[in-house]
């Protein structure tokens with residue numbers, strides 16, 4: 455049953471890259487007052503299980519503790535075991551092999567946004583340009599999009615070179631504007647990016663609606679932009695990197711919530727990372743806590759705040775099996791700045807993960823305004839306007855979908871402000 459109110463996950467626990475950019479999640483932040491009151495630690499107790507987490511419930515890494523007791527000291531303490539904390543550990547170990555590194559995770563390994571996202575690794579190659587340019591200037595905007603491409607290339611190379619078992623798919627991703635107005639805005643943005651010196655040779659473009667429809671199978675397609683991107687299982691990728699970290703001597707402590715980071719009174723420049731299992735003294739503390747950053751660092755309240763975000767998984771009708779399956783990933787550009795991001799899992803079981811700025815998201819945000827205490831609640835599932843928007847889209851826009859609609863949904867907590875959060879504690883505490 456779909457319900458208006460998000461529902462708690464009722465399944466037992468055992469059954470159970472990347473970041474949304476400016477261009478993939480529309481900004482409609484709550485007012486200042488609401489923003490500064492919305493913060494919290496990772497929710498304890500029940501949470502919804504993403505498709506990724508459902509598939510790894512037997513994996514011992516979820517509850518891994520390298521040592522039974524928490525070390526009392528380390529050179530570097532990293533808080534958070536999502537892709538950011540895990541990569542931070544990899545790079546710190548690579549740079550300073552001799553240093554002791556402890557990763558602390560409040561819940562199970564990689565059970566935050568990284569373990570709950572839609573698995574779409576899509577380097578923005580033009581779409582966010584104008585927004586970035588407004589915020590950061592032309593040069594930085596060009597660098598951001600170039601960095602997206604370099605990051606994606608490095609990711610694919612890493613997965614291939616290390617034979618990472620993470621369902622990697624590499625292929626053409628399509629951006630498909632679905633109204634004439636949206637197509638005109640997209641075109642202006644693309645041409646502006648090109649005129650500013652942006653690289654576009656690798657992007658195939660058609661502005662012919664009929665051709666765009668044929669390529670994309672989206673009924674109202676007005677244009678189509680196509681370039682290379684990936685989809686993958688983010689939990690498996692992060693687990694691979696963490697397992698390598700563990701072999702190199704990193705100490706991972708799951709189910710260990712950090713409650714405060716304070717200056718050491720004994721050694722100048724050192725920090726005490728306080729957790730519900732004891733304290734660790736260290737010379738460097740890295741916060742890789744994403745949406746939860748402002749719970750641990752009060753100076754960030756109002757700047758970084760948590761926002762539940764839904765992902766829907768839809769199971770295609772029989773007509774979409776085998777040779778009829780979707781063969782691309784998508785950004786479907788809708789009116790009002792809304793967007794569906796689609797990961798069709800077309801090299802695996804073929805279900806489509808739909809995220810992005812769902813047209814039902816504003817209703818969800820209004821509900822959150824009225825229930826700010828649910829801002830870190832990732833037990834939420836099936837908010838009706840969000841699911842209904844996915845249903846309406848699939849049935850009216852994807853050619854051949856017909857009436858079948860089977861779906862599953864979960865939530866994860868994203869950090870609003872869209873900055874990757876990777877901050878040293880000295881700065882947080884000294885302001």
Ligand SMILES: Cc1cc2nc3c(=O)[nH]c(=O)nc-3n(C[C@H](O)[C@H](O)[C@H](O)COP(=O)(O)OP(=O)(O)OC[C@H]3O[C@@H](n4cnc5c(N)ncnc54)[C@H](O)[C@@H]3O)c2cc1C
Nearest residue numbers: 471472473534536537538560566567568571572712744866
């Ligand atoms: C539904 C959804 C769909 C998304 N879809 C996509 C997509 O398709 N493509 C894409 O690129 N991005 C997507 N994203 C965004 C992406 O998942 C995140 O930007 C990314 O995973 C952030 O990684 P992270 O390591 O910084 O944060 P997280 O994965 O959230 O990791 C932070 C970790 O810190 C831990 N932590 C926090 N506070 C404490 C504390 N006090 N003590 C100990 N541990 C703590 C948390 O438990 C958590 O495990 C999506 C996100 C969501 C929620």
